Amino acid sequence: MRDFWKRFRYNRGAVIGLFILALVIITAILAPIVFPQSPWKMVQRPFLPPFEQEGLLLGTDALGRDVLAGLAHGAYVSLLVGLVSTIVALAIGVPVGACAGYFAGRIDDALMRFTEFFQTIPSFALAIVLLAIFQPSLTFVIIAIAVVSWPPVARLVRGEVLSLRTREFVEAATLSGLGNTQIILRHILPNALPPIIVLASLMIAQAILLESSLSFLGLGDPNIMSWGYMIGAARTVIRTAWWLSFLPGMAILLTVLALNLIGEGLNDALNPRLTRKSE
Amino acid sequence: MSLLQIRDLAIALPEGADRKYAAQNINFDLDKGEILCIVGESGSGKSMSANAVMGLLPQGVKPVDGTITFDGRPILGLSEKEMLKLRGSRISMIFQEPLSALNPLMRVGAQIAEVFEAHGALTGTERRKRALELLHEVGIPDPDAAIRAYPFQLSGGQRQRVMIAMALALEPDILIADEPTTALDVTTQAQILKLIEDLRQKRGMAVIFITHDFGVVADIADRVIVMQTGKIVESGTADEVLLRPQHPYTRALIDAIPRLTQRKEAEEQTRAPILTVEGLQKTFSTGSGKLFGKRRVVKAGQDVSFELFAGETIGIVGESGSGKSTVGRCLVRLLTPDGGRVMVDGADIAHMSGTELRERRRNLQMIFQDPYSSLNPRARVSRILTEGLIAYGTPKREAQEKARELLELVGLDASAMNRFPHEFSGGQRQRIGIARALALDPKIIIADEAVSALDVSIQAQVLDLLADLKTRLDLSMLFITHDLRVAARICDRIIVMQKGKIVEAGPAGKVLHNPDTEYTQSLLDAIPGQEYERALEGAS
Numbered sequence: 001m002r003d004f005w006k007r008f009r010y011n012r013g014a015v016i017g018l019f020i021l022a023l024v025i026i027t028a029i030l031a032p033i034v035f036p037q038s039p040w041k042m043v044q045r046p047f048l049p050p051f052e053q054e055g056l057l058l059g060t061d062a063l064g065r066d067v068l069a070g071l072a073h074g075a076y077v078s079l080l081v082g083l084v085s086t087i088v089a090l091a092i093g094v095p096v097g098a099c100a101g102y103f104a105g106r107i108d109d110a111l112m113r114f115t116e117f118f119q120t121i122p123s124f125a126l127a128i129v130l131l132a133i134f135q136p137s138l139t140f141v142i143i144a145i146a147v148v149s150w151p152p153v154a155r156l157v158r159g160e161v162l163s164l165r166t167r168e169f170v171e172a173a174t175l176s177g178l179g180n181t182q183i184i185l186r187h188i189l190p191n192a193l194p195p196i197i198v199l200a201s202l203m204i205a206q207a208i209l210l211e212s213s214l215s216f217l218g219l220g221d222p223n224i225m226s227w228g229y230m231i232g233a234a235r236t237v238i239r240t241a242w243w244l245s246f247l248p249g250m251a252i253l254l255t256v257l258a259l260n261l262i263g264e265g266l267n268d269a270l271n272p273r274l275t276r277k278s279e
Numbered sequence: 280m281s282l283l284q285i286r287d288l289a290i291a292l293p294e295g296a297d298r299k300y301a302a303q304n305i306n307f308d309l310d311k312g313e314i315l316c317i318v319g320e321s322g323s324g325k326s327m328s329a330n331a332v333m334g335l336l337p338q339g340v341k342p343v344d345g346t347i348t349f350d351g352r353p354i355l356g357l358s359e360k361e362m363l364k365l366r367g368s369r370i371s372m373i374f375q376e377p378l379s380a381l382n383p384l385m386r387v388g389a390q391i392a393e394v395f396e397a398h399g400a401l402t403g404t405e406r407r408k409r410a411l412e413l414l415h416e417v418g419i420p421d422p423d424a425a426i427r428a429y430p431f432q433l434s435g436g437q438r439q440r441v442m443i444a445m446a447l448a449l450e451p452d453i454l455i456a457d458e459p460t461t462a463l464d465v466t467t468q469a470q471i472l473k474l475i476e477d478l479r480q481k482r483g484m485a486v487i488f489i490t491h492d493f494g495v496v497a498d499i500a501d502r503v504i505v506m507q508t509g510k511i512v513e514s515g516t517a518d519e520v521l522l523r524p525q526h527p528y529t530r531a532l533i534d535a536i537p538r539l540t541q542r543k544e545a546e547e548q549t550r551a552p553i554l555t556v557e558g559l560q561k562t563f564s565t566g567s568g569k570l571f572g573k574r575r576v577v578k579a580g581q582d583v584s585f586e587l588f589a590g591e592t593i594g595i596v597g598e599s600g601s602g603k604s605t606v607g608r609c610l611v612r613l614l615t616p617d618g619g620r621v622m623v624d625g626a627d628i629a630h631m632s633g634t635e636l637r638e639r640r641r642n643l644q645m646i647f648q649d650p651y652s653s654l655n656p657r658a659r660v661s662r663i664l665t666e667g668l669i670a671y672g673t674p675k676r677e678a679q680e681k682a683r684e685l686l687e688l689v690g691l692d693a694s695a696m697n698r699f700p701h702e703f704s705g706g707q708r709q710r711i712g713i714a715r716a717l718a719l720d721p722k723i724i725i726a727d728e729a730v731s732a733l734d735v736s737i738q739a740q741v742l743d744l745l746a747d748l749k750t751r752l753d754l755s756m757l758f759i760t761h762d763l764r765v766a767a768r769i770c771d772r773i774i775v776m777q778k779g780k781i782v783e784a785g786p787a788g789k790v791l792h793n794p795d796t797e798y799t800q801s802l803l804d805a806i807p808g809q810e811y812e813r814a815l816e817g818a819s
Contacts, residue, residue, distance in 0.1 A: 168647040168649060169652065169653050172647060172653055172712075172715060173666070174613065175613070175643075175644055175645055175667075176667030176715070176718070177640070177641060177667055177670040177671050177719070178666060178667070178670045179670070186658070186666075187655050187658070190655075190657045191657055
């Protein structure tokens, strides 16, 4: 574990990413305390530019709502969607990939054709269709994102399992009388973990982007303030009040960038032999 | 003036390594046309010393002291650019694993031509002509076809010949060979050794030969250096070091070499067979043969039949690809045989499945070749040892108790329980692997190249341990190996396999000293260091 930190720290970008992410997390946690009022509440005249009035640091939007409060509450939504949808995607992708890789043969063929079925449809289009069918609530946004993002997990896990299942320690476990489930859970998956963790960190970033895009199109939960919604609502006034789109845009950019940097750092720390030479 | 002079060379390891220097106080000379063998076990610094000459040390490892003089010119600390000129043209190197040292996507001819290109020698057509000559010289069968082949189309020995051809391309003064025959079969090894010897005589080239095998040393060395944990403990002419070793470490290494002549005749078997194999068949095929490509079929087991008696050790020997491992894996049902019967205790396990198979298989356990990949890197030793017992219904506490006893049995401390496999050396890991195989109280142990990955002295210890455990626990053993000397040391009977078939079977003494088939004889002839062994016999 200490080695892990040493190698992670070695990648400066990853440390910066971790710092930014920590800020976003703190913002999300503190949002309901610092801004106890609903971010939908109108507090001042519309189009108040940033830094003009005390107590409204980033000004107001087209309906006179506090932009800073919106950003803070949006951070919570983005992180929640990113995290939960990734967990759901892993919960689908890991078992599918593990079974396909371990049992091989017909089961592998069936599961992989099923996975490819999802991969052939453009993921964003599929997410839009799913949300158009179900009602646009936060739960369904998360489900839609998870449904479109599990196939890469399944493929990655399958590849790892395929190479691990022929290793001698797995054969030894078979001879020790262990069942298939035990072998997969205790011997194969723990060794396949590092690339899965790296992929997961990048999937969170992907999910945040997807959620923002869906909210931008007005397909998000109408009761929840999110960064994508803020950009979408401000796009008509971009020439007169550009900061209304710019600020949430920056929030998305920084969060996604932070997660990507962390993903790269995790990759360096968990797969030390693949680390690019620094000199 | 010698061709290469090394004085007081010290190579520092990065901080946090298990010792400060990879090698220190290294002094030796190499003359024109001389073969110098550097012998030592893994981690002795023998490869590092040679790599320093090439200027090819891994990252973080640096020479900190001493000089290397080549042809009257100091070369330690030369710039990368100047080393590039030297490498390949004056000093070249061949490696242990020729497959990973060759570019898989380039034809052999192009790879040899590339060596000339890198040094700006010759024109395009000349390069090709020279490449062909080189392939002739290293004795590749059908060089005209080989020059157009990709590396995967060649056998291990042929690939090593290509590597040697590349190393010789620019007529170097020194060839450094780092364990070039370790990955090869005995027969191929003998051919490569002869090739190196011939080339040395024809070209007057000096050779630094790094190996852990004293048999190989005895066959080719003029002078020998023995290294232990980064220091030279003994050096001298081959005869001095091999026949009159001074240092206790050298003596221990020489004593550890398994001998062909060691074993007494096994007594006639009177007990009942514990394992009977009848007409075992296993065929591997690649490609479906339906739509794409041609179907390739490899017959890894053809009508294999034998009996293993209680308390007996049978050795299955053969070259790689002879199907010996396939047979072992079919017996424990890691592979399912296509036909034939495997009778254990009167029941045929070849076609069982599910719980029935699980119950029967308990009696058959396996020891694997590679102690590094046969233990789950993320599991503690206690889990590795107790897992099987718990899976068969032993309560956890009892299983832990048993695991401690097992560790003691294989000569490890009970404190090993809470450690991870990477905290142990190769020999210790193999002991853990043995303990795991014994955990379920099996009657039959199948050891698949169980000592091939270990150093000679460790090899001897593990073989002794296996022999001891066999008598104490009344086990029967099937010992799969490519090394006839190892088989001679531990086996009562020997089965020789070739291309999936049993070509000869009989008592160890008979098979090893008076074989019926030419194939077995050719395997025996290829064992390195036989004259030396006879010399040792005569001396004692």
